[in-house]
Amino acid sequence: MTAATAQQRDPLKPVNPDTVLGALERAVAQGPDDVFLDFSGELLTYRDIDRMSTRLAHSFAELGITQGQTVVSVLDNNADLIVIWLAVNKLGAIWVPINTAYKGEFLRHQIADAGATLAICEVQYLPALTDIAGGAPELKRILVRGGDATSNAAEVAVDTVDAFRGTDETPIPAVTRPGDISCLIYRSGTTGPSKGCIFSHNYLCNQGRQWQQFVPQPRGEAVWTCLPLFHQSALGLVMSAMINRGRVAIEARFSVSTFWEEIERSGATRALIMASIFPWVAHAPDDDAMKRCIGQLHTVTGVPVTPEVRKIWQERFGVKFVNSFGYGQSEGVFIAFSPESDPAPLSSCGHIADEDFDVRIFDNEDVEVPPGEVGEIVYRPKAPNTMFSGFWHRPDATAEVWRNLWMHTGDLGRIEDGYLYFVDRKKDYLRSRGENISSFEVERTLVSHSAISEAAVHSVETGRGEDCVKATIVLKEGASLTEEELCRWSIDHLPYFAVPRYVEFRSTLTRTPNGKIQKYHLRAEGVTTTTWDREAAGMVVRRR
Numbered sequence: 001m002t003a004a005t006a007q008q009r010d011p012l013k014p015v016n017p018d019t020v021l022g023a024l025e026r027a028v029a030q031g032p033d034d035v036f037l038d039f040s041g042e043l044l045t046y047r048d049i050d051r052m053s054t055r056l057a058h059s060f061a062e063l064g065i066t067q068g069q070t071v072v073s074v075l076d077n078n079a080d081l082i083v084i085w086l087a088v089n090k091l092g093a094i095w096v097p098i099n100t101a102y103k104g105e106f107l108r109h110q111i112a113d114a115g116a117t118l119a120i121c122e123v124q125y126l127p128a129l130t131d132i133a134g135g136a137p138e139l140k141r142i143l144v145r146g147g148d149a150t151s152n153a154a155e156v157a158v159d160t161v162d163a164f165r166g167t168d169e170t171p172i173p174a175v176t177r178p179g180d181i182s183c184l185i186y187r188s189g190t191t192g193p194s195k196g197c198i199f200s201h202n203y204l205c206n207q208g209r210q211w212q213q214f215v216p217q218p219r220g221e222a223v224w225t226c227l228p229l230f231h232q233s234a235l236g237l238v239m240s241a242m243i244n245r246g247r248v249a250i251e252a253r254f255s256v257s258t259f260w261e262e263i264e265r266s267g268a269t270r271a272l273i274m275a276s277i278f279p280w281v282a283h284a285p286d287d288d289a290m291k292r293c294i295g296q297l298h299t300v301t302g303v304p305v306t307p308e309v310r311k312i313w314q315e316r317f318g319v320k321f322v323n324s325f326g327y328g329q330s331e332g333v334f335i336a337f338s339p340e341s342d343p344a345p346l347s348s349c350g351h352i353a354d355e356d357f358d359v360r361i362f363d364n365e366d367v368e369v370p371p372g373e374v375g376e377i378v379y380r381p382k383a384p385n386t387m388f389s390g391f392w393h394r395p396d397a398t399a400e401v402w403r404n405l406w407m408h409t410g411d412l413g414r415i416e417d418g419y420l421y422f423v424d425r426k427k428d429y430l431r432s433r434g435e436n437i438s439s440f441e442v443e444r445t446l447v448s449h450s451a452i453s454e455a456a457v458h459s460v461e462t463g464r465g466e467d468c469v470k471a472t473i474v475l476k477e478g479a480s481l482t483e484e485e486l487c488r489w490s491i492d493h494l495p496y497f498a499v500p501r502y503v504e505f506r507s508t509l510t511r512t513p514n515g516k517i518q519k520y521h522l523r524a525e526g527v528t529t530t531t532w533d534r535e536a537a538g539m540v541v542r543r544r
Contacts, residue, residue, distance in 0.1 A: 017179070017384075019202065019205065022201075032050075036049055038222065039079050039252075040252065049079075052079075052165075053087040054168070058166050063164070065118060067092030068092065071088045071118045072097075072139075073085075073121070074121040074122065074125045075100065081229050082238065089182055091175075094184060095184075100230065101435075110196075116136075116138065118139075126142065134155050139156055142156050142159075143159055143160065176201055181198055182199055185197045194441065197388045198392055199388060201385075202385035203389070208236060208244075209243060218269075220247075222247040222269065223248055224251070225272040229250070232330055249262070254273070269296065278313065301324075302324065303325070324346075325337055326350055327349035331387055332387040335352070335357055335409075358380050362376050371415060374423050375413075376413075412426050435495070446486075448493075451481040452474070452481070454517075455472070460502055469499070469500045470504065472522055473505050483534075503531070504530055
């Protein structure tokens with residue numbers, strides 16, 4: 001494919017086959033000096049990123065990284081994260097970004113499951129990695145970003161990233177094909193450990209194309225996000241920019257006090273934010289930057305948004321389109337969405353993405369239900385490599401969700417007049433602070449406490465639009481433990497977003513005849529008179 005051919009291409013049209021590196025190559029050929037990434041004012045062009053990733057790829061090759069191997073990153077939002085991804089892919093290897101809040105068993109499981117020999121982390125996360133290195137037997141080396149490589153780890157060699165940035169810019173012959181794996185994104189398990197979703201190169205490229213449809217970004221205009229790049233949504237924006245030679249402004253973390261300053265500085269006309277950010281910004285006091293930015297943001301995307309908050313963003317900030325539509329999952333991204341040019345009913349998830357997927361509603365026997373009736377949302381692709389390629393090293397789990405050659409979402413919904421409506425969750429999973437949470441992994445952590453015999457972690461509806469996490473606990477005979485003591489222990493052993501808000505001690509847990517805890521009873525009971533609430537107790541859990 002020549003650069004001239006690439007210039008004639010419509011970025012909204014499916015490109016099969018395609019690769020992440022092919023998209024980068026086209027962007028470099030068409031606009032090498034166009035700004036690609038803006039990290040809090042650090043501007044990097046497409047040529048910059050291409051050269052930096054090539055130099056790093058040569059260094060990774062010297063470290064023994066070859067085609068098909070996995071490389072883990074535990075990094076905050078910064079340019080190195082994107083450079084590492086592309087460098088790994090240039091060798092035909094597989095990038096595995098991990099949530100920076102993970103520690104202990106959460107972190108150990110994903111590194112060990114991926115089978116990574118090399119990990120790259122921020123200096124502040126080094127202790128968490130060295131603590132679990134003995135439980136990840138294939139991990140041989142850690143590269144540290146932003147500090148020295150001082151470590152007492154005996155199991156792994158520890159060096160700095162700076163020592164391996166390299167100088168060799170010799171182009172690396174392409175070894176990847178559209179169906180090859182670009183990265184693994186681990187999704188929280190609900191009945192077992194987290195599973196790695198296999199993302200092919202073409203799947204990521206298709207995500208970028210879908211984002212261009214969902215959040216159109218005129219060339220030359222910037223889109224802003226503070227979402228972490230170890231999550232799929234932010235990566236979709238990066239791919240969207242790459243296929244359309246756009247610019248992405250990425251902030252390390254969200255701050256109410258600097259939100260409008262960053263929007264003004266970056267010149268962003270579009271933004272992708274978490275649902276919880278909408279009301280925080282909507283109810284924040286006026287400031288000079290906010291006043292100067294009235295009307296600058298054309299589209300703001302996030303799910304869900306209440307009618308009251310939507311109105312504030314539109315009337316107070318001059319946002320033309322508050323895009324709260326969309327339904328998808330790691331395995332298939334957008335099954336439904338609705339761009340501004342084709343609005344959908346506010347109660348819906350948007351139009352079925354019928355260019356990419358065949359979407360149906362099935363009953364429990366995998367028989368399609370009549371239009372408008374509730375059942376499980378299922379789908380399958382209309383082109384190869386346009387959704388995930390299965391779960392890493394878990395063929396049985398892959399086969400289970402692909403029953404009868406349909407991808408089963410585990411969610412309940414209905415279809416009316418071409419619009420998808422989400423009804424309820426069929427799976428037993430939780431969501432808090434924008435993160436999916438594995439109840440299995442939280443429970444396994446809690447029962448590692450010397451005083452706890454059993455733990456059931458489940459959701460409690462509070463009207464916030466997200467779940468609040470409750471832990472129902474059975475103590476060991478003769479053990480003594482208070483709710484506050486357990487909460488403080490949890491802060492040290494769980495990701496901040498997985499620390500239960502509610503705790504209740506009980507003598508027993510109700511079980512089914514085959515021994516499974518009946519969580520639906522616990523969810524139905526919700527917050528009881530004997531439930532302890534850490535917010536009411538004045539305890540605040542912050543990201544560290």
